[in-house]
Amino acid sequence: MEARTGAGMSGQGDPAAANSGTTPVREGYAIDEAALAAWLSDNVEGYAGPLTIEQFKGGQSNPTYKLITPGASYVLRKKPTGQLLKGAHAVEREARVLSALHGTGFPVARVYGMCTDDSVIGTWFFVMEMVEGRIFWDATVPGVSNAERAALFDAMNATIARLHSVDYQAAGLGDYGKPGNYFARQVNRWSQQYFADEAAGRDPNMNRLIDWLQANLPQDDDTASVIHGDFRIDNMIFHPSEPRVLAVLDWELSTLGHPGADFAYHAMMYRMPPHIVAGLYGADIAGLGIPDEAAYLAAYCRRTGRDAMPGYDYYMAFNFFRLAAIFHGIKGRVASGTAASAQAARRVEVLPELMEIAWQQAVRAGA
The missing domain is CATH 3.90.1200.10 (Aminoglycoside phosphotransferase (APH), C-terminal lobe)
Structure with a gap:
C-alpha cells in the first residue's frame, strides 16, 4: 500500500476511509495507458502487461496511481498538470531519496524508474514497488494486543x-x-x-x-x-x-x-x-x-x-x-x-x- 499519501495529520473524521484504497481514475487525472505501458516495458525490469490503472484516494499533492498487471502491481507518482510553483511537487526528489535509502537497506519502496520526459504522460513521474501491509491511522492502535x-x-x-x-x-x-x-x-x-x-x-x-x-x-x-x-x-x-x-x-x-x-x-x-x-x-x-x-x-x-x-x-x-x-x-x-x-x-x-x-x-x- 505504498501510496496513501498527502493526507496530513488528521484529528477529525475517518482518514482511513478518506485516504485508503483506490478508485477508478478520476476525471481530469487520466493518463495515456498505451504510452505508459510502452515506457514500463522499456524501463521496468520484469514488467509484462496487460496494464490496468486505478487511482489512490490519497496522494492529492502528487497524483498517485496503482498499476496492476497479471504478475505484479506497482505505484506511480507524478507531478500534477498545470503551472506549478518552483520547487513544489518535486517527484524527482522523492525518487532520489527513496533510491538512496533503499540502497542502504532502510525500509522504503524500491524505485524502478524515473521519467523526466513530459511527452510520455504529460508530466514527470516515477514508478516504485507496491508494498503490502498494515497502515494504522489512530496513534492508539486499536485492535491489537x-x-x-x-x-x-x-x-x-x-x-x-x-x-x-x-x-x-x-x-x-x-x-x-x-x-x-x-x-x-x-x-x-x-x-x-x-x-x-x-x-x-x-x-x-x-x-x-x-x-x-x-x-x-x-x-x-x-x-x-x-x-x-x-x-x-x-x-x-x-x-x-x-x-x-x-x-x-x-x-x-x-x-x-x-x-x-x-x-x-x-x-x-x-x-x-x-x-x-x-x-x-x-x-x-x-x-x-x-x-x-x-x-x-x-x-x-x-x-x-x-x-x-x-x-x-x-x-x-x-x-x-x-x-x-x-x-x-x-x-x-x-x-x-x-x-x-x-x-x-x-x-x-x-x-x-x-x-x-x-x-x-x-x-x-x-x-
Whole structure:
C-alpha cells in the first residue's frame, strides 16, 4: 500500500476511509495507458502487461496511481498538470531519496524508474514497488494486543533512529539539503510567513513564542542528518502480521536537517490533543501498553548513541510553533475566501488552543 499519501495529520473524521484504497481514475487525472505501458516495458525490469490503472484516494499533492498487471502491481507518482510553483511537487526528489535509502537497506519502496520526459504522460513521474501491509491511522492502535502495540511503537522508534544514523554523504545525499543552522533558518521562515499574513491576525502566545525561539536557538544547530519531515504512524506500512516497518511513506518534506527536530515532530503525538490532530494526549497509554514519552525518548537516544537530548523541549516548542504557523496560514486563506473546506474551518477553530499549547512547550523548556 505504498501510496496513501498527502493526507496530513488528521484529528477529525475517518482518514482511513478518506485516504485508503483506490478508485477508478478520476476525471481530469487520466493518463495515456498505451504510452505508459510502452515506457514500463522499456524501463521496468520484469514488467509484462496487460496494464490496468486505478487511482489512490490519497496522494492529492502528487497524483498517485496503482498499476496492476497479471504478475505484479506497482505505484506511480507524478507531478500534477498545470503551472506549478518552483520547487513544489518535486517527484524527482522523492525518487532520489527513496533510491538512496533503499540502497542502504532502510525500509522504503524500491524505485524502478524515473521519467523526466513530459511527452510520455504529460508530466514527470516515477514508478516504485507496491508494498503490502498494515497502515494504522489512530496513534492508539486499536485492535491489537498490548504486547503488539508496544512492539509496534518500538519498531517506529528503531526506524526513525535508523534513518538519522544513515551516512548521508556515503548514500549520495550530501547535497540533498542545507546542513547546519536548521532552527535559525526554519524559525525565520515561519516567523516571516506568520507576520506577513495580516488577514489571519496576531496572537500574543505566538508573538512571544517567536521571540523566545529566536533568542534561544540550540547550540547544536549545525547537527544534520536525513530527516523525513512528516514521520508519524500513518506514514508507515507495517508487516501484515509482525510488528515490523516494511516501508516509510511520504518523503515530500524530506531534506537534510536536525534529527532532534524530526524526532520531536514524531513525538508530538504524546502532547497533542486528538481533536487538534491525531495524538495520544489524554489517552491511557500505560493501559494500552504504549511506552511513555520519557521512555520513548530514552530508547531513541540509546539507539542513536546519545546520553540524553538536552534541547528536546526546545525542539518540541519549535514543532508546535511550526504547526501553529501552518494553521495560521490556513486561517489567512479562510479569511481571504481561498479555503472554505470543513477541515480548514476546524483548523481555524482550534488555532488559539494550539498556539497556547505551543507557548506552554516554551514554558516547559524554561521560558
